[in-house]
Amino acid sequence: xxxxxxxxxxxxxxxxxxxxxxxxxxxxxxxxxxxxxxxxxxxxxxxxxxxxxxxxxxxxxxxxxxxxxxxxxxxxxxxxxxxxxxxxxxxxxxxxxxxxxxxxxxxxxxxxxxxxxxxxxxxxxxxxxxxxxxxxxxxxxxxxxxxxxxxxxxxxxxxxxxxxxxxxxxxxxxxxxxxxxxxxxxxxxxxxxxxxxxxxxxxxxxxxxxxxxxxxxxxxxxxxxxxxxxxxxxxxxxxxxxxxxxxxxxxxxxxxxxxxxxxxxxxxxxxxxxxxxxxxxxxxxxxxxxxxxxxxxxxxxxxxxxxxxxxxxxxxxxxxxxxxxxxxxxxxxxxxxxxxxxxxxxxxxxxxxxxxxxxxxxxxxxxxxxxxxxxxxxxxxxxxxxxxxxxxxxxxxxxxxxxxxxxxxxxxxxxxxxxxxxxxxxxxxxxxxxxxxxxxxxxxxxxxxxxxxxx
Numbered sequence: 001x002x003x004x005x006x007x008x009x010x011x012x013x014x015x016x017x018x019x020x021x022x023x024x025x026x027x028x029x030x031x032x033x034x035x036x037x038x039x040x041x042x043x044x045x046x047x048x049x050x051x052x053x054x055x056x057x058x059x060x061x062x063x064x065x066x067x068x069x070x071x072x073x074x075x076x077x078x079x080x081x082x083x084x085x086x087x088x089x090x091x092x093x094x095x096x097x098x099x100x101x102x103x104x105x106x107x108x109x110x111x112x113x114x115x116x117x118x119x120x121x122x123x124x125x126x127x128x129x130x131x132x133x134x135x136x137x138x139x140x141x142x143x144x145x146x147x148x149x150x151x152x153x154x155x156x157x158x159x160x161x162x163x164x165x166x167x168x169x170x171x172x173x174x175x176x177x178x179x180x181x182x183x184x185x186x187x188x189x190x191x192x193x194x195x196x197x198x199x200x201x202x203x204x205x206x207x208x209x210x211x212x213x214x215x216x217x218x219x220x221x222x223x224x225x226x227x228x229x230x231x232x233x234x235x236x237x238x239x240x241x242x243x244x245x246x247x248x249x250x251x252x253x254x255x256x257x258x259x260x261x262x263x264x265x266x267x268x269x270x271x272x273x274x275x276x277x278x279x280x281x282x283x284x285x286x287x288x289x290x291x292x293x294x295x296x297x298x299x300x301x302x303x304x305x306x307x308x309x310x311x312x313x314x315x316x317x318x319x320x321x322x323x324x325x326x327x328x329x330x331x332x333x334x335x336x337x338x339x340x341x342x343x344x345x346x347x348x349x350x351x352x353x354x355x356x357x358x359x360x361x362x363x364x365x366x367x368x369x370x371x372x373x374x375x376x377x378x379x380x381x382x383x384x385x386x387x388x389x390x391x392x393x394x395x396x397x398x399x400x401x402x403x404x405x406x407x408x409x410x411x412x413x414x415x416x417x418x419x420x421x422x423x424x425x426x427x428x429x430x431x432x433x434x435x436x437x438x439x440x441x442x443x444x445x446x447x448x449x450x451x452x453x454x455x
Contacts, residue, residue, distance in 0.1 A: 013308035016300065017048035018231065018417030025367045028440050028451045033367035036422035040229070041178050041345045041413035042371055044209060046293075047231040053296040054234070054289055064286055065257065065279075079288050082295035083278070089298035090223055090240050091214030097247075098240045099278045100291045104205040105130040107224035107239035108172070110281055111201055112138065114249035119168040122159055122198070124152070125379040126179075126335065131172045131203040131224075132379070138170075145383045148336055149185040153192055160196035169198035175207030179377050179384070179411065181317075181345030182336050183207075190219045201241070205229050209415055210313060210343035212306045215241060227290055231416070232297040236290025239281075247276045255283035301416070309416050313344045316414055316423050320346060323427030329353075329434050333384040333409060345413040347375070349385070350434060355408040356449040361438040364451045366429040368422075371411040381409060 015021075024032040037045055057078065062071030064079050083098045092098065101107045112134040115121070121135040124143045132142075141159055146152035156171060163169060171193040176183050186202055193200040199221040204213050208225040215223055222241030227234060251258040251274055258280050261273040274280050301309065321338075324330045329351040334340060350358055359372035374381045385407060412426060441452040 013304070013312045015312075015419050016231075016304060016309075016416040018045040019048060019051055020045045021417065021419070027367060028364040028453075036366075036368040036425055038412045038414055038418070038422060038426055039369050039371050040209070040415045040418070041181075041206060041375075041411060043228045043233055044231045044415055045417055046233050047297055047300050047417070049300040050232050050293050050296045054293055057289070057292060061288065064288055075288055079286060079291055082291040085295035085298055086238055086291075087240065089213075089302060090208075090238075091212075091216045092240055093216050095243055096215065096241055097243045097278045098238060099246065099281050100286060100294075101224075101237040101239055101281075102235055102287070103130075103228070103237040104128075104203060104224045104226040105134070105237075107237050108201070108203065109134040110239055110252045111170075111222060111224070111245075112136070113252055114245045114281075115170065116168045116245060116248070118165075119170055120163055121170050121172060122156065123172045124155075124174075125383070126177065127172065127174055127377070127380075128178050128203065128205070129376040129378070130205070131174060131201075132377075135172075145335060145380060149188070149340075153185055153188045156189055157192045157196070160192065160198055163196075166197065169193075169196070171198050171200040172203065173200065174203045174205075175213065176210065176343045176345070177335070177377075177380070178206045178345065179347050179375050179380055179409075180334050180336075180340075181206070181342035181413070182334065182340045183211075183342060186218050186220065194219070199242070199245075206343060206345060209301075211310060227294040227297070230294060230297045231300070232290070232293035234287065234290040234293045236287050236294050238294065243276075246278075246281060250274075251283060252281040253283035257286070258283035304416070313415065316418060316420070317342065317344055317346070319420070320412065320423050320427060323423075324348060324430065327431055327434050330430065333381075335380075335384070344415055344418070345411065347384075347409045347411040349409050350430075353433075354449065355410045357438070357442055358433065359410050360442055360449040360451065361433055361440070362426070362429055364442075365433075365439055366425065368426050368429055370426075371413070373408045375409075375411055382407070385409065 023035045025035045026032050060071050060074050062075040064076050087098050108131050115138050120139045122141045126145045143155050146155055173189050175186055190200045201222040202220045204223050204225040209230045224239050227236035259272050260275050263271050265271055330348050333347045355372045359370050362368040442449050443452045
């Protein structure tokens with residue numbers, strides 16, 4: 001579909017209503033402006049639908065699985081119905097489990113805790129730290145960043161073919177990069193993993209809010225994502241997929257809800273019979289509102305229609321890319337090249353600018369919220385920026401002052417709730433900052449670049 005076609009059709013898919021769309025923020029130069037939230041990749045604003053559903057349920061909140069009262073029974077039904085809604089949204093297979101967690105990070109740490117003895121994990125250096133770092137008790141093979149989707153598949157195939165011994169193995173891969181937004185060849189990577197007797201988990205934190213994700217169609221063994229990136233920011237996440245490793249593992253947390261039966265032994269000890277369902281890894285009082293909010297977001301995105309949401313987002317992507325292409329000082333970061341399909345996430349650097357300084361000016365002078373830093377994907381950013389592994393850099397802003405060279409980039413990200421005006425204002429602001437410079441003085445404070453208001 002061409003950009004012009006999308007532009008002509010986008011009226012059939014207006015931005016979905018989100019909280020904060022009318023919030024105004026002060027400008028350091030004076031006055032106020034409607035805030036342009038362009039940091040969806042970190043946390044997307046809550047859909048109005050999600051907020052309304054949660055508000056309607058809140059008076060009926062009760063304990064889950066433990067109460068005989070009406071509110072407890074209602075809350076239990078709502079919690080379990082949310083599990084079924086998420087399973088449908090993810091295209092889960094019969095027998096798959098949906099475990100509610102706190103986030104993608106929590107989900108992948110749960111899976112890491114459930115790995116069978118001797119499991120070898122294969123992960124590309126391009127992953128977010130949430131999927132790069134949890135495998136501390138396994139043998140990990142880190143794969144170099146590929147320059148194309150085909151190279152990614154070939155790299156994985158070689159690594160799997162060379163592994164010794166041939167015991168259990170797991171591949172962890174992102175669906176869409178949190179840095180470049182580029183889509184990864186998940187189905188092909190899953191086929192390669194299975195051909196070599198390995199399993200695969202998909203980090204869908206950046207994919208699920210933008211594209212349909214089907215466990216069955218992609219043929220992945222597990223999928224993990226976060227509610228706060230899916231327009232449901234209530235501290236919730238999901239791990240969904242095959243039940244066997246989860247059922248055979250020790251509970252992620254020990255406590256009430258995970259146990260079916262607890263009894264004292266004659267020797268003074270305790271015998272525990274654990275659940276074999278998803279409850280095995282959901283000890284304690286669950287985040288009912290978080291689970292319900294995810295289900296509400298899943299329903300809202302499904303009803304809106306991913307075909308239309310994807311088409312409109314592609315229109316916004318092309319709008320941003322075309323605008324930035326007109327500023328020679330801007331370099332968009334990419335692994336797979338300019339033509340690679342992507343979601344609404346783009347990172348870039350600006351010649352002559354410290355990225356933290358640039359992001360601070362976008363916020364303070366234009367009311368535009370973006371992200372700067374290494375985006376919790378340090379190895380990937382170092383590869384994209386061509387830096388030495390020892391170069392200073394942090395997950396947030398580095399210590400470099402305005403005008404100094406630093407190892408960081410700027411990320412703009414958007415989604416189903418983003419109006420045209422926000423990306424248009426962003427492109428205009430980038431052009432003005434590059435051409436005219438910042439209108440205010442900035443300084444470094446606690447590692448961040450901030451407007452200097454001391455004068």
